[in-house]
Amino acid sequence: MNKFEELFEEGKANVERLSVPDELEIRLRSALTSRRAPRRPLERWKVSIAVILVAFSLIAYNYDALAYYGKQLLGYDQIMNGTLKQLNTLGKGQSIGKSYTFKNGFTLTLDGVMLDSNQLLLFSTLKAPAGELEHGDMTPMMTIKGLFGEYMENNSTGQISADNTEIKSVTSFAPPKFFEKNLTLTVSITDKGTTDRGNITFTLNRNTAMGYTLKKNINETFNVDGNKIHIDSLLASPTKTVIEGSVMNILELAEAKLSGEEHLKHISLNSFDLRLYANDKEVAIQGGGMGTNFHGITFNEDYDALPTDLQKLEIKLVSLGADHQVNKSFNLKIGSDNSALNILGQTIEIKKVYTSGGDTYITLSSEDGVVLTKVYLLMDGKQVSLNDTQNDRYDKIMEGKSDKVIHTRTLHFPGTGQNLELDVQRMTYVKTYNEVLNIPLK
Amino acid sequence: MDLEEQLKRAKAGDQEALVQLVMAKKEEFYRLAYVYMGNKEDALDAMEDMIVLLFENIRRLKNEASFYSWSKTILVNCCHKMLRKQKKVIAMEKVPEGSYQDVFSEKEEQISLKKHWAKLSEGQREVLKLRFYLDLDYESIAQILNIPLGTVKSRIHTGLRLLQRSIGGEWVEQI
Numbered sequence: 224m225n226k227f228e229e230l231f232e233e234g235k236a237n238v239e240r241l242s243v244p245d246e247l248e249i250r251l252r253s254a255l256t257s258r259r260a261p262r263r264p265l266e267r268w269k270v271s272i273a274v275i276l277v278a279f280s281l282i283a284y285n286y287d288a289l290a291y292y293g294k295q296l297l298g299y300d301q302i303m304n305g306t307l308k309q310l311n312t313l314g315k316g317q318s319i320g321k322s323y324t325f326k327n328g329f330t331l332t333l334d335g336v337m338l339d340s341n342q343l344l345l346f347s348t349l350k351a352p353a354g355e356l357e358h359g360d361m362t363p364m365m366t367i368k369g370l371f372g373e374y375m376e377n378n379s380t381g382q383i384s385a386d387n388t389e390i391k392s393v394t395s396f397a398p399p400k401f402f403e404k405n406l407t408l409t410v411s412i413t414d415k416g417t418t419d420r421g422n423i424t425f426t427l428n429r430n431t432a433m434g435y436t437l438k439k440n441i442n443e444t445f446n447v448d449g450n451k452i453h454i455d456s457l458l459a460s461p462t463k464t465v466i467e468g469s470v471m472n473i474l475e476l477a478e479a480k481l482s483g484e485e486h487l488k489h490i491s492l493n494s495f496d497l498r499l500y501a502n503d504k505e506v507a508i509q510g511g512g513m514g515t516n517f518h519g520i521t522f523n524e525d526y527d528a529l530p531t532d533l534q535k536l537e538i539k540l541v542s543l544g545a546d547h548q549v550n551k552s553f554n555l556k557i558g559s560d561n562s563a564l565n566i567l568g569q570t571i572e573i574k575k576v577y578t579s580g581g582d583t584y585i586t587l588s589s590e591d592g593v594v595l596t597k598v599y600l601l602m603d604g605k606q607v608s609l610n611d612t613q614n615d616r617y618d619k620i621m622e623g624k625s626d627k628v629i630h631t632r633t634l635h636f637p638g639t640g641q642n643l644e645l646d647v648q649r650m651t652y653v654k655t656y657n658e659v660l661n662i663p664l665k
Numbered sequence: 666m667d668l669e670e671q672l673k674r675a676k677a678g679d680q681e682a683l684v685q686l687v688m689a690k691k692e693e694f695y696r697l698a699y700v701y702m703g704n705k706e707d708a709l710d711a712m713e714d715m716i717v718l719l720f721e722n723i724r725r726l727k728n729e730a731s732f733y734s735w736s737k738t739i740l741v742n743c744c745h746k747m748l749r750k751q752k753k754v755i756a757m758e759k760v761p762e763g764s765y766q767d768v769f770s771e772k773e774e775q776i777s778l779k780k781h782w783a784k785l786s787e788g789q790r791e792v793l794k795l796r797f798y799l800d801l802d803y804e805s806i807a808q809i810l811n812i813p814l815g816t817v818k819s820r821i822h823t824g825l826r827l828l829q830r831s832i833g834g835e836w837v838e839q840i
Contacts, residue, residue, distance in 0.1 A: 234794065238798045248684065248691075254717055255716060
């Protein structure tokens with residue numbers, strides 16, 4: 224057979240060898256049940272109709288005055304967290320009360336906004352004729368345009384009313400630049416394949432903005448087993464607290480590439496556990512993000528707002544998952560009586576080794592976060608690469624007070640052999656450090 | 666239950682009927698998605714996207730006999746969309762087993778023939794894979810991709826010729 228035919232034969236054989244994963248049916252079903260409020264990326268916008276409403280301005284010289292003029296936003300209890308609820312009760316927002324009616328009869332009302340140094344929050348209500356919300360993708364996409372730029376939606380929480388006639392949402396945007404005053408909110412909705420877009424303009428009342436409560440340049444580094452996590456800054460505002468940092472700055476990234484030792488190659492927000500403690504109490508984490516740019520791998524972690532009577536502030540690196548060299552092989556035999564492997568202090572249980580359709584399968588389980596990043600099976604001395612990993616399952620089990628997640632999966636290696644040896648060359652696992660960084664408040 | 670009955674129920678908003686319609690040809694769908702996405706997780710994701718779109722648009726399907734080719738077209742579009750996104754996004758999800766960097770280059774060598782593929786346009790690769798990996802005939806490919814039959818034929822023809830030039834093997838007239 225010449226190479227030319229081989230190209231297709233091999234591809235075809237690979238496709239024919241594919242077995243449909245068992246989880247397919249469940250995943251299809253759950254995709255449909257969670258269909259009610261799907262998030263979709265921006266669609267091509269077709270027509271833009273600008274509805275210009277007269278902006279009413281609120282003149283207030285300080286927040287307390289606004290509490291008097293402004294009114295509390297009603298109906299958002301379910302989707303506001305404790306901090307937002309409190310701020311809302313205090314009237315720390317700006318009422319807007321402007322709407323746009325889409326061609327299909329839906330009306331989006333911008334009830335109000337709340338602004339501080341970390342984010343601009345939009346409170347909106349989407350109203351629809353009875354039951355209509357059930358059909359299609361009815362979550363409006365939002366962007367905000369100012370004089371000098373566009374601000375994208377960061378995240379959004381919403382709730383559909385019991386009678387399917389309205390969705391109340393809180394949407395977070397990056398805070399507009401300090402000179403931005405007149406903003407245009409563009410809302411678009413996709414119904415039956417066509418997109419309808421409209422604008423709501425509003426004037427930001429800077430007097431209602433809440434600024435920040437604590438701003439700190441930290442510039443400290445957690446250095447654990449040669450892995451560095453830099454903490455650059457902390458910005459606390461009345462709605463949330465954001466810690467920014469980087470995993471590897473660009474020099475370290477280059478160095479790691481050159482030396483070939485990339486401990487943190489697979490770093491993700493899940494791989495390190497960074498917690499914030501205020502007055503010795505943990506501050507609830509709300510989310511985070513990660514990106515790579517010319518500063519290296521940067522991240523931000525979002526926490527709830529800090530307490531007002533702040534006396535002590537600490538950042539704690541609880542644990543970090545990194546990649547380590549192993550280079551060990553372990554004898555395995557067909558069946559389910561293999562003993563557990565102990566690799567770098569981590570236990571990997573071999574549940575079952577079996578052959579099926581001429582291939583060898585190894586079912587193993589470990590704590591979540593333990594991953595064999597470079598693994599082979601030696602079949603009678605011949606090194607065979609991993610084909611794929613199947614049937615991943617995550618089980619939560621209680622151990623003493625805390626719970627942990629056990630990850631069970633099956634490794635599939637093509638071919639079989641008499642003597643089987645699992646050759647583990649590299650492994651990623653999560654190590655606990657509990658290192659504390661004290662943030663001076665003065 | 667026959668196809669017609671199930672389609673009727675799916676059109677009436679019966680989610681389970683729709684799931685069963687897809688499951689009835691699960692192999693065809695999964696393999697099609699896999700050929701595009703190249704791994705299990707992304708193939709499953711694409712199928713999830715597909716079924717949501719099917720559910721939202723099935724009322725508009727007029728010719729019921731064409732349900733499967735219609736849904737495969739949607740699946741292919743979902744795959745295209747995901748691939749476009751993947752180009753922009755670096756995944757930060759859970760690390761899969763055997764993902765250490767040099768393992769990839771090893772896999773790459775195992776299928777060194779891949780480099781020949783690189784010489785083709787995306788459209789040519791797509792048509793060739795559908796034809797030879799999935800054994801689809803020209804008619805079906807044209808239907809799924811929503812392109813004229815002539816375009817399918819010409820892409821296969823030029824694609825094969827380019828491959829032949831790249832590999833230097835024996836030229837087999839396939840058409």
